[in-house]
Amino acid sequence: NSSVKQAQKDGAGIDAISAGLSVSVVKNALYKVIRAHSPDDLGQHIVVQGGTFLNDAILRSFEQEIGRDVTRPAISGLMGAYGAALHAKDNRRDTTTLIGTDILAGFEHNVRSTRCGLCENHCNLTINDFGGGRRFISGNRCERPLGGTKKADLPNLYKWKLEKLKSYGEPSGIANPIAKIGLPFGLNNFELLPFWTAFLRKLGFETVLSDVSTRDMYMQGQHSIPSDTVCYPAKLMHGHIENLLEKGVDAIFYPCMTYNLDEERATNHYNCPVVAYYPELLKANVSALADFDFMMPYFELADKKHFTKHAVKYFCGKYPQIKKKQVIAAVEDAYMAQDEYYIDVRIEGQRAIRYADEHDLDVAVIAGRPYHVDPEINHGIDQLIASFGLVIVSEDAVWQLTDAPEVHVLNQWTYHSRMYGAAKYVTQKENAQLIQLVSFGCGIDAITTDEMRAICENGGKIYTQLKIDEISNLGAAKIRIRSMLAAVEEGRKLAEQQNA
Template identity: 40%
Template structure:
């Protein structure tokens, strides 16, 4: 009698490849879970070989699932099952008591609600990968820790801070704010997981609330206990509300093996290995391609030699005996730069390093290197003026006693002018921000910066390099050898991920993908983020700078797209610090020599050390948890304050103006909400949207009608979280999300009715008003 076939389920997702082999009793007898590093087919082949070595050349019934599994199914004609359907099959057959399944994968998340009769109500995220495993990976990279270390940090948190989760760019901005404010890493890690929970619920719940029993699945929820705890904290559930099951990281693969599909393929493992080794033709390889960055290696060599001619004047450090020097510091969102110049503006020392989430330590290490060089001179130079610029300007200036701070846009402008007095356009692209400066006759005409999207910034290309298993420098180098760059469009990082995956599925070379991404960086920067439509307005004296332009492929991409020669200084990544140093020198020339407040080098070991004190601000209903940092130089820095009404880092103000928002708030809401007679009912009014400013009218109308009015509580993060799972759309704006929390708050207050009129148009109060349309 022929032995019955075993069942193999293959789940290849955006980041990992998983397989599960089940016996006739539905027991898992072999499983594997591996990151495929953008090579899903090769990884799968290796796993199948391991299964063959472990179990022999067995016969199996095969079904494949997963986002990348779909491509494998199409290429090799292997039967496919949708991963959400596969996950639901596991619950139906093995865990029928489960009422809610929450699954988080590499770039997708799923939630399945099971009705009383067992039918599934399936929800899945759309185009946004916010709040998924890839999002967690990005946040771990920003903190320079592994994902498991991020989990360990989160286990020790004391406070949760709001972090955006819909977009990795916004999240990085929030995290940089927290890092530059010296918030504990444990709290930041826990806040990342909290953001994932809120994003998952906001995107997938849509009016349903997860009810027990709850089954968590997927790699992040299996390997990160702190993430599961964050879910239970937000859902307010106890241990009895969660089913503790085995092999939850393999759930879709197990579901594929369990599925009673009539089109399952019966095959021997050796045959499967041979099938996966079959060469496939890709009909679309020659489509959607761009012109190469360089036509041949000789032109690349000549272009690189010409680029390296743009040298800045430097001086040997040993020639600075007893000389006056000027120091510029640029503490950016991801990196720290220091430049030391002499009185002629020549660079004697420069330093560039990654912050790794600790800008104070990064600056101290740079200063220590300067001091080590000073120690070898008979008569050490004297730093007579220092200037700091960049993202962490306030914190670094407070910690080290730097003399002045300046806006980084002006620092970059000052540095560019030192190279070309006739500069007409400056494009600076950093880690998370970009600045476009338009000039005419040496004067600033306009400045554009990216407000929200950083899809054309340095972290954009860095994230893709890491995801494909390359260092940024190697990734840039292979782009220069590309013969047919892929046209990957001008979209945000999430959409670009799918474009890259499609290119890989079609067999595109990594060099073509890298070159295509270089083009996309510039297209995103010029057209999508900065919205530059008239190339001629840039003039003919264009300078590019910032760490992103250390990438030769990106520099050449902007030249190809503009059809112009573009000047890139050899110190592109140091231009902010160089401009700050030059400005410090300009100040001394203009005002004369001024005694510097800069910290003594001999006390560097203790510089940046501080005592921390938690303060509960009661200036408004936000009740901010302010942290007071008191440095050894007696300077004080406040973090965690959302405004400077009570705690400020701007020094004492001679005159404190009227707090108009607070005055408006009092005029709107400081009024009686009870009718004179016995109320006939209590009517709830949400303190949100157009009801906010119209509250005096509605309140008067109702109390005069004998109705008691109950306002929802003031807006807060906790109130917003209450209603996040009731939102039906994932694209709704934050004020509208907040309105759901206000409605939920009124329900909990036990009001008889909730008043929420749909008032689209109001009276046009002013003749020159463009519109009187309300967002209802």
């Protein structure tokens, strides 16, 4: 969707876009799903099936990509249905739960729409009533509308972290603050809110946090997004800036940061280039910032001494009433607050894992980036996973519990090294499963896919990746999670049989 929008902006015609989509579908299937290295991997005589191949352009794209003619049966779109029917016929039981003709004579079907109020997602539900108490609900991001409330209330570190981070936006009660400074609640601020709120408040500023992301907030800032191919978390930042301006802040503080904090698990500790310099893009594209105090100094936090020097120069120069010793004291408070946050996350993670162990439950380690805690970005995936009876833990709660795994790429990103550590942790814990979240358009996360898969599979675990963007339909995610759980259960039964 994002690529199509960008192609339209670049002047591509419908014919070129349609052809590109057809080629994209074929290449995605061949090289990302089947992972074929050459046409020989597919064989010499190829038959295709499925409704997708009823599209002549996709059929021809497939033939051109592999350099061979293929056979498409006239019933290709129905072959899966016929296969399911044959399978059911071969495995039929003596009795059936299908309704009979007598019930069909009085069959009724009514559809109504409603909004769920069981959690903050407020999902739009479509309820199909078939009479006799039979109904089917769709549109739900979790299993709560289906009666899965208890499962959905299991320990969930994603939910806990969101509430913890929101608490940093509570009023500080500073008397006569120097200024009211806004902090956008997005991207790397999902990691560094403890640091910046402690630092700015110690200097005498009142800090104001933008609201938690929503679809309406995204639409509010959409007019200033220069590229549709950037990831959704970055697009949301435009809405957060507009939200802070509406709150009447005196200034917005959003520094550029080439480097992340150094956790000494990688050869370097870079930030994603988008995260590192997105303040520059916001300043250039959000017209309301042209005459506004948008503070975007270049700061690096990995070197405490270096950061202190630059912070003194910036804040003492901009605000003469702030003295050097105040900045030094604020730096100490900031690093302490950040360390306390990390400790709290790990303690809460261990509490969740103990709960899972004591109640014979599986742990889902969701490995992603700090901003994947944002409910508008993850679309409630954490609650969907929890509704299947899994305890949710994030990668930053477990990566340090194991030695750094060997990887075959240049490991120079802080968050990547965390995910590799989390994947290795999962291989060492029998009741833990890994699910990686990737935001569509994240180029550097493409590096992690094969490494995460290799770490998991070499340790006897299943690798599951969920790719997400601004589209909130979680149907595919639900299928993938169910498939993962079914495969895990099948593997356990097989192991029990072998042991017996």
